[in-house]
Amino acid sequence: xxxxxxxxxxxxxxxxxxxxxxxxxxxxxxxxxxxxxxxxxxxxxxxxxxxxxxxxxxxxxxxxxxxxxxxxxxxxxxxxxxxxxxxxxxxxxxxxxxxxxxxxxxxxxxxxxxxxxxxxxxxxxxxxxxxxxxxxxxxxxxxxxxxxxxxxxxxxxxxxxxxxxxxxxxxxxxxxxxxxxxxxxxxxxxxxxxxxxxxxxxxxxxxxxxxxxxxxxxxxxxxxxxxxxxxxxxxxxxxxxxxxxxxxxxxxxxxxxxxxxxxxxxxxxxxxxxxxxxxxxxxxxxxxxxxxxxxxxxxxxxxxxxxxxxxxxxxxxxxxxxxxxxxxxxxxxxxxxxxxxxxxxxxxxxxxxx
Amino acid sequence: xxxxxxxxxxxxxxxxxxxxxxxxxxxxxxxxxxxxxxxxxxxxxxxxxxxxxxxxxxxxxxxxxxxxxxxxxxxxxxxxxxxxxxxxxxxxxxxxxxxxxxxxxxxxxxxxxxxxxxxxxxxxxxxxxxxxxxxxxxxxxxxxxxxxxxxxxxxxxxxxxxxxxxxxxxxxxxxxxxxxxxxxxxxxxxxxxxxxxxxxxxxxxxxxxxxxxxxxxxxxxxxxxxxxxxxxxxxxxxxxxxxxxxxxxxxxxxxxxxxxxxxxxxxxxxxxxxxxxxxxxxxxxxxxxxxxxxxxxxxxxxxxxxxxxxxxxxxxxxxxxxxxxxxxxxxxxxxxxxxxxx
Numbered sequence: 001x002x003x004x005x006x007x008x009x010x011x012x013x014x015x016x017x018x019x020x021x022x023x024x025x026x027x028x029x030x031x032x033x034x035x036x037x038x039x040x041x042x043x044x045x046x047x048x049x050x051x052x053x054x055x056x057x058x059x060x061x062x063x064x065x066x067x068x069x070x071x072x073x074x075x076x077x078x079x080x081x082x083x084x085x086x087x088x089x090x091x092x093x094x095x096x097x098x099x100x101x102x103x104x105x106x107x108x109x110x111x112x113x114x115x116x117x118x119x120x121x122x123x124x125x126x127x128x129x130x131x132x133x134x135x136x137x138x139x140x141x142x143x144x145x146x147x148x149x150x151x152x153x154x155x156x157x158x159x160x161x162x163x164x165x166x167x168x169x170x171x172x173x174x175x176x177x178x179x180x181x182x183x184x185x186x187x188x189x190x191x192x193x194x195x196x197x198x199x200x201x202x203x204x205x206x207x208x209x210x211x212x213x214x215x216x217x218x219x220x221x222x223x224x225x226x227x228x229x230x231x232x233x234x235x236x237x238x239x240x241x242x243x244x245x246x247x248x249x250x251x252x253x254x255x256x257x258x259x260x261x262x263x264x265x266x267x268x269x270x271x272x273x274x275x276x277x278x279x280x281x282x283x284x285x286x287x288x289x290x291x292x293x294x295x296x297x298x299x300x301x302x303x304x305x306x307x308x309x310x311x312x313x314x315x316x317x318x319x320x321x322x323x324x325x326x327x328x329x330x331x332x333x334x335x336x337x338x339x340x341x342x343x344x345x346x347x348x349x350x351x352x353x354x
Numbered sequence: 355x356x357x358x359x360x361x362x363x364x365x366x367x368x369x370x371x372x373x374x375x376x377x378x379x380x381x382x383x384x385x386x387x388x389x390x391x392x393x394x395x396x397x398x399x400x401x402x403x404x405x406x407x408x409x410x411x412x413x414x415x416x417x418x419x420x421x422x423x424x425x426x427x428x429x430x431x432x433x434x435x436x437x438x439x440x441x442x443x444x445x446x447x448x449x450x451x452x453x454x455x456x457x458x459x460x461x462x463x464x465x466x467x468x469x470x471x472x473x474x475x476x477x478x479x480x481x482x483x484x485x486x487x488x489x490x491x492x493x494x495x496x497x498x499x500x501x502x503x504x505x506x507x508x509x510x511x512x513x514x515x516x517x518x519x520x521x522x523x524x525x526x527x528x529x530x531x532x533x534x535x536x537x538x539x540x541x542x543x544x545x546x547x548x549x550x551x552x553x554x555x556x557x558x559x560x561x562x563x564x565x566x567x568x569x570x571x572x573x574x575x576x577x578x579x580x581x582x583x584x585x586x587x588x589x590x591x592x593x594x595x596x597x598x599x600x601x602x603x604x605x606x607x608x609x610x611x612x613x614x615x616x617x618x619x620x621x622x623x624x625x626x627x628x629x630x631x632x633x634x635x636x637x638x639x640x641x642x643x644x645x646x647x648x649x650x651x652x653x654x655x656x657x658x659x660x661x662x663x664x665x666x667x668x669x670x671x672x673x674x675x676x677x678x679x680x681x682x683x684x685x686x687x688x689x690x691x692x693x694x695x696x
Contacts, residue, residue, distance in 0.1 A: 066500060066503045116683055116684075119687060123503075126431070126503050127431070127635040127638075127639055128639065130632065131632050131675075131679070134628075134672070135675075138673075139669070139673060142669045143669065270504065274504065320519075322523070323515055325511060325515050326511075326516065326519070328511075329509075329511030329512040330508075330512055332504075333505055333508035336501055336505050336508060337494065337505075340501070
């Protein structure tokens, strides 16, 4: 049963299994175990990013193509759900319609980009996606009549999902509000999507993707149409990113360029994939969790360090909380050099070595 | 000293077969200009916009020529190119600061001297930085595209953050020297002086580059390296040194172009590299990766699109360039002037 759920791709290391279980249990009980908005918001962000990073790993880690347009699809999902709820009223049907429309648009866009740029050289793809994504981001902030511009759009979600709605009281655990329900929708959909991604990469299709990553010429020679496989992988990843964006919009009840489309998020995703481990779906879980927790606490740590080093030239600026991306960037470069397989890869390696 | 490389020594009776020059893509420039004319309506505005497009095209060309050459020669796509653009501009800003006496003096010579010094500082600074970048960041990952993209993107993040640390994150004012402010008015047509300077610098770079590439031994080796680097190596030339030299030159050009761009915008933020790099990528894809001539043409085309649509439908300016790229890729999937390699 468990093997079937995980598509026969077990974590493969005791420590890794323990950490993954810890993350799963923590995420599952967050609404009841922790009080306060910050914990549940962080947990929701972790969930959304696990899906997003897993879908990106499908591209980067398994197929070996670099896309810079992943935030575009993420944003498409966010804007799809957000604008539908904003424009057509806070009902389930408008939310679903928005999501489906965004999904169709996202997959078509991914198909178009893939057909244009994957056909020639894989390196084209990175450049074309970067260009298209930045155009999309600019359009989203400029067409302010539709998208709300830089300010984005705040909208209402269906009645049952609102924080003010009390669904029922649980003995010992307290009230179950719409917010809790919303969280559990997010939790189970994310879990399902993650398992689906695991299924995809361990299917025969996924094996072909890995073959393309290792040696595309050889894969082609074996009779696989690499362009078709790459394009399908691109569309799948795009679709999953759209769903992640939709989930995020549902949770935040807000959609704007900074939360979905900015290049900084694209870099975050890259960092999460690389630090967690490229080509291992579990790396997405580890990377996303670690990164978001670090993001919350590292900045506080840096603020204290910056204060402590006051007076020494340059050091306070280097340690200023706004400069945390500097340190992550250095970490990123170092991990590409020295730990190309990331945390998960290292853990698995240890097991096979002993 | 005998010139052994000259083909004339080999007494061949028939001339060496020349590749035919492909003129069709060149027609795109007048075609786009002529299509834009009736849409814009007013000829004076059209001339101003066309001049603006030329100036912008030249600046983009200066920035992207290094990148495309580096890719052609070493098969390295440097996503960190944007960092050199920004750092060049910031270095120039630092030099222009103390020279404000010169830039505000009402003398063209002093103004140009200050600007020249700033440009020189930007080029030297980014050149040195390019050397370090090549040695530290890129050398370990030659031949691995995926890692190159990741590593150079990482380098870009770090460089951009270091700019914040060193120069502060706020928007800087990049004032033009007095003599270059304002424009020249001929009839109804107004042309900004700085744009003329940008066109001049761009043309100088383009011509110098063509001369070096086509008339010198170094250029011959570079062109041969683009075609087949292994063969150049087999003939006993140290291709790695050539790599480094081209990378340094490319970085220096990015610094030069970045300075011009910042002066053109008259403001400077750490994100300047990111904005330009999008255009630069479109340009080198349109031109054909690795082709300097294609890059020149692509830069003008992109600038034309940006200026004409910027006037007609400002919100679609960048989107129109994506459209242009799509159409050109449909016509020629490898870009306008594909470089035959691998």
